[in-house]
Amino acid sequence: MRHGACCCLLAAMAAASMASKAVAGEVEAMALLKGMTTYVAAQRELSFRYDSDLEVVTSDKQRLTLASSGSVSLARPGKIRATRSSGFVDIESIFDGSTFTFLGKDQNVYMQIPIAGSIEVLVDELKDKYQRPLPAADLLLPKAYAALTNEVIDVKDLGSGVIGGVECDHLAFRKQDVDYQIWIAQGDRPYPCRYVITAKEVLGSPQYSVQISDWKTGAGAVGQDFTFLPPEGARSITLKELKAMKDMGELPSNFVREDNQ
Numbered sequence: 721m722r723h724g725a726c727c728c729l730l731a732a733m734a735a736a737s738m739a740s741k742a743v744a745g746e747v748e749a750m751a752l753l754k755g756m757t758t759y760v761a762a763q764r765e766l767s768f769r770y771d772s773d774l775e776v777v778t779s780d781k782q783r784l785t786l787a788s789s790g791s792v793s794l795a796r797p798g799k800i801r802a803t804r805s806s807g808f809v810d811i812e813s814i815f816d817g818s819t820f821t822f823l824g825k826d827q828n829v830y831m832q833i834p835i836a837g838s839i840e841v842l843v844d845e846l847k848d849k850y851q852r853p854l855p856a857a858d859l860l861l862p863k864a865y866a867a868l869t870n871e872v873i874d875v876k877d878l879g880s881g882v883i884g885g886v887e888c889d890h891l892a893f894r895k896q897d898v899d900y901q902i903w904i905a906q907g908d909r910p911y912p913c914r915y916v917i918t919a920k921e922v923l924g925s926p927q928y929s930v931q932i933s934d935w936k937t938g939a940g941a942v943g944q945d946f947t948f949l950p951p952e953g954a955r956s957i958t959l960k961e962l963k964a965m966k967d968m969g970e971l972p973s974n975f976v977r978e979d980n981q
Contacts, residue, residue: 749877749891750869753902756910757865767793767941768911769934770855772804777924792855793943797838801943802854813854814948815842821948822852822962828954831962850959856930859902859912871895880906883913884933897921911935 760766774786788806798817805811810825815835820842823830835845840861846852858864874894881890881903888903898921903914916929936942950956957965 745877746875749875749893752877752889752891752904752910753868753893754865756902756904756912757859757868759910760860760912761862761864763796763937765795765939765941765944766935766937767791767943768932768936770930770932772855772928772930774928775926777922777926781924783924783926790855791943792860793941794839794860795941795944795946798842799946800839800842800854801946804855813852814946815839816946816948819948820846823948823951823954824962824965825951827965828951829957829962829965830948830950830954831957831959832948833959856912856915856932859915868893868900883931886913888913905935909935909937 769789769791771787771789774788776784776786778784786806788804788809790802790804792800792802794800798815800813800815802813803811812823812825814821814823817838818834818836820833820835821830822832833850835842840863843854843857843861846854847857858867861867872893872895874892876892878890878892878901881888883903887906889906890901890903892901893899897919899918901914901916902912904910905913912932914929914931916927918925918927
């Protein structure tokens with residue numbers, strides 16, 4: 721009888737210990753995420769290069785990955801320049817605090833929209849009104865921590881990982897509609913090295929990932945010219961014309977998006 725009681729007690733103690741470690745891991749993970757978002761938001765000037773993968777799941781359940789690369793440079797509160805190049809598109813976006821410019825380099829066309837305000841205003845307008853998200857925008861805004869942790873239902877600290885030769889803290893978070901993982905550089909520059917989002921409510925649960933390199937801040941940030949000068953021979957187009965052009969969005973022209981995907 722005593723032996724059985726001891727076993728039950730040991731099992732309860734082990735379960736309590738595991739639960740305690742899990743809670744401690746969640747607290748540590750949230751603190752690491754908070755440290756990263758606070759650090760990034762505090763940088764008045766920054767620049768980085770990125771490689772991104774957009775996963776597409778076809779109607780017959782084949783997984784395809786669209787790869788692209790580019791750069792981002794910003795100066796708070798209201799200036800940003802971003803490029804994206806892949807096998808089907810070569811574009812540049814410039815915002816000077818009052819006007820957003822979208823440049824299609826292959827077609828040598830550009831479209832301009834009056835948008836006044838901060839980078840936060842720009843990101844929201846582009847995402848909600850024009851369906852043109854900026855690379856890694858979720859991680860760059862002052863309220864990133866609140867957005868990333870809103871409605872989180874599970875948090876995991878997965879220990880260390882190495883991204884591009886940089887040792888990182890690997891964290892995983894779950895929400896009802898998405899899961900995401902983030903790798904944060906260890907040390908006094910806790911910038912995001914990799915960010916992976918899984919869309920659980922989309923057929924096939926496709927992923928989007930972005931890997932960041934060449935992170936620079938302050939005087940070392942590159943590409944801090946936010947004045948748009950049209951290339952020679954470039955033609956100004958309307959938003960309607962831009963939407964009608966092939967190979968100027970997230971997917972190549974030979975991909976057809978289904979309404980339920």
